[in-house]
Amino acid sequence: MAAAAAAESPLIYPEAAGLSCFPDSVLLHILSFLPVKDLVRSRRVSTRWRRLVLDKTLWKDVDLTPYKINSKILWHLLRRYMSGSLRSLRVRGCLHSAKKPDLLTPALSHALGQRCPGLRCLKLREADLRRLSYADLPPSLKRLELHHCEICLAWFCMPAGPAASLPQLEHLVLYHVPALTNGDLEEVCMCNQLRTLVLSGTYRLTDHGVRLALHYLGRVERLTLQSCNLTEGALRVLASHAGALRHLDLVGFHLLTDVGLSYLTPLKTLESLGLEQCCQLSSQGVAAACAALPGLRRLNLDGIRFRDQGISKIRDSLPDCVVTNAVLDSPARPLTLCVTSG
Known part of the structure; x- marks a missing residue:
């Protein structure tokens, strides 16, 4: 006994x-x-x-990114542990495995939305989402992040129209989601009042896509563009429509010149500007453009090596702005360096 x-x-x-x-x-x-x-x-x-x-x-805040998760495991966790208290969920899929099992199926995504109505943030990494549609995601989301995910073309374009979108979505972060198209950007900006938009490695996005989305970017406060197929013309039209922009990062914008940088001067509300690895800029061009931004408090010039003490001249011309330049400030940090003429 x-x-x-x-x-x-x-x-x-x-x-x-x-x-x-x-x-x-x-x-x-x-x-x-x-x-x-x-x-x-x-x-x-x-x-x-x-x-x-x-x-x-x-x-409340569940982080599953240390593990490779498939839909079977996620179903088990959802049924046993997750409930209305869940606020944020971070999941890593099996995109790079041989079988590529689904991470989120339409049924699982709908169950997640019903069982966890308080879910506000969903971050998916290395997930194959081609069998899932944007309209299948939980409608309570305010922040959506996709990192190294596969989606089908026109994934954000929904035949049902704006009613099928995520009505509360304010922050969209896309890192290396190569299937994003110009039409996707227009659709997601039209259906949502975005405040944060991060686009990195979306090489299908062109100036035409920016023009399509222009009229829906009035509330965007934080914008990051990295490794996109954009020209200085896109910056010119952005500056004329994104009047609420406070934080702008242009990473690896290798074709950006002093003339293109001057297009940003209408952004009087800008507080921080990142120009990391923008190799074609001169110290005179940076100083002149940034002097026309009265609210600028942080300027990131990492990866640019200015000649003739150009970085010192920029700092002297912007006494109220913190200017960082990792080439000089942190020489041990690995960076792709470029040398400018000014």
Whole structure:
């Protein structure tokens, strides 16, 4: 009888037994530091720990990016642990594996939206989303991030129109999502009042796409463009329509010249400007353009080596602005360097 009772009782580890004197609030705080895999395993320690692991406070912000997840595993976690308390979810798929199993299916995405109506942030990494549509995502999302994900062409273009979009979406971050098209950008900007837009490695995006989306960018406050197929002409039309822009990063804009930089002078609300690895700029051109931006407080010139102490001249001309230039300030940091004429 005693042996049977012992077999049915939860496994008690000596280390866990030493924590039994702490109140639930302290144990919950300790458990909050555990990765999801260890958190799930800890429910086997005791009956009390099983109850604590199911506490909603531990499942508000779930980070699954340390693991390669497929839809089967995500279904299990959703049914057993996730509920209305979930606010943010970060997941890494199996895009680079041989079989490429689905991360999110339409049924799973709909169940996620129904079971977790408070979900505000969804970050997907290395996921194959070609069987999923933009309209299938939980409608409660305010922030959507896709990193190295595969989507089908016209993924954001929905036949059902704006009613099928994410009505609360304000922040869209796309890193290396090569299938994004000009029509996608127009559709997502038209259907959502975006405040943050990050586009990196979206080589199909051209000046035409920027012009299509222009009239819907009036609320954008933070914009990042990196490795996009854009010219200085796109910056000119952007500056004339993005009147609320406060943070602008142009990373690796190798064709940007002093003339193109001057197109940004209408952005009087701009507070920070990133020009990392914009190799064609001169110190005179940077100083002149930035002097016309009265609200500018941070200027990033990393990766540009100016001649004749050009960086010192820029700093002297912008006394109220913090100017960083990693070529001089942090020589140990690996960067792609370029030398300008000024």
